[in-house]
Amino acid sequence: MLETVQVIKDSFPYLLEGAGVTAIAVVGAMLFGFVIGIQIAVAQVYGAAWLRRAVGLYVWFFRGVPILVLLFLFYFGLFSFLGINLSALASVVLVLGMTSGAYQSQIYRGAIQSLPTGQLKAARALGMSDSRAILSIILPQALRLSLPGFSNEYSILLKDSALAFVLGTSEIMARTHFVASRTYQHLPLYLMAALLYYLLTWLGVKGLRYLEEKVRIPGYSYHQG
């Protein structure tokens, strides 16, 4: 019992640091996925047929292949094949980001398509180019509508990030695994890991919820349209 308390006390700062690494990986991947997802969504709604098909393939690929396979495929396969020397953490951000981009794109696409077509018409009628209309009129509205889906994607990606431990990234899961295999205190250590994931989920979801309230359009009811 004493030993258990000691292990928890000793490893807590170490695991907490891991939570920092997890946070960096997930926030990085969400942002990277955001940039990819927006562009795919716009291409899928407004792009030419060949472009729609091309980004469609991308989405199918990253939705269709398990993240574990993707991590190995890119880190041990593609990056070394191309002679790119990336750290495990950077590889995780890239792979999770590309995967999340595929999922996020579908959130944004749905939001864009749910806007009344009159919004784009009115923007065009004022002399806006399509790209200007998308930037100034369509996306500001679509992104607001996407926030609940984005928050959901965050909580999923956070948990997927535990897979990064197979590349030896020093995030929560890898550190917990490392300490547990030496101390044999599996139960308390993995409970602590679970708690850290829960806290990160809570922080992210609450933060995004706050943002949602903050950018809410006055008088606009999402239920009544």
Add this chain to the structure above:
Amino acid sequence: MTSVETRPVLRVERICKKLGGKQILNEVSFELRKGELKVLIGPSGGGKSTLLQCINFLIPPDSGRIWLKDQEIHIHRKRDLYAYRQKVGMIFQDFNLFDHLNALENVAIALRKVKKMAKREALERALQELNRVGIGDKAALYPAQLSGGQKQRVSIARALAMDPEVMLLDEPTSALDPELIGEVLTVIRNLAQDGMTMILATHQIGFIRGLADEILFMQEGQIIEQGIPLDLLTAGKSSRTQSFCSKLHELSGEQEL
């Protein structure tokens, strides 16, 4: 109401449009001279909205030609097209205000992003236009906080801010509750009296009677009758327009304005 200049501001020649295998517009032509107000009237589904949206290429016509003053507009010359659209104000039946912007920003956004005005200058101009349509005090409200009549007035202010040479109005009062129609018609009447060149699709017969320079009666994609209101609307005359309007009158019991 009589035109000083003889050269038309807007010239539309033999516009055709097919949608879903059906001929929606069939060789529609008309001209607008400076300060003229022409009214499009006719049964629902006759092609009025399609025509108005073909004029500024929101719907690309299959064939036909369009000139603003002396310049012919080609849809593939994007720069010219965007410049042309700035000069052609469009008012939609269901307003199409930008939902994420308040009234002031709705009017200012194109000034800033299209005309590249400085923010302060754009907001000042926007407020001026809101005042012109009588809702300067609603500048900070969002579309969801405005009544239909107020929304339509914001959309008129938004179009006016671009200094249009012509305005296209597609049934601007059709989506409004009866008690809100008057405030929008008043704005349109003031525009007409200030010499704005306009084409207006409407069913407000009483309103256009004393105001329109010409009525274009449109049915099945064609202008089948045109003339001054006195000729087409006077009871007893056996025009298609007259019989259509008396039917409207019976159905809605519209009060004359």
